[in-house]
Amino acid sequence: MNGGFVLKPVVLLVSLGTSNTTGTGNSIFEDSLTITHSGVFYFTMGSSTNDFFNGPVSVTNHASKEVYMANGDTSFYNPNVTISSTGNDVWHFGNGGGCRFWQVAKLSALVPGLWSRII
DSSP states (O other): OEEEEEEOSOEEEEEOOSSOEEOOEEEEEOSOEEEEEOOSSOEEOOSSSOOEEOSOEEEEEOSSSOEEESOSSEEEEOSOEEEEESSSOOEEESOTTOEEEESSOOEEESSTTGGGGBO
């Protein structure tokens, strides 16, 4: 998401592209957010300003490239965060100098051995 959105309904983001998908940040998600990445390249959120996640977040990566959350910024995750995978992919939370805060949040993975792939 690119800049200045306050999203109150449930949000579904689907990445199917043949180039990088980059969200610059500065968005507030008041309800649940579901991200499905099946694109050919990277999926990035929060590359320059804060994102706030006030509802549950679910990220599924079907691609062979990484998903970057809080990439170069500070993002705040208030409720539960669930990540899942169908491949040998990696998630980055707080990459590139970014920082993430898990405020009363619970991170759960749906893939055996996944913790060794979260950077």
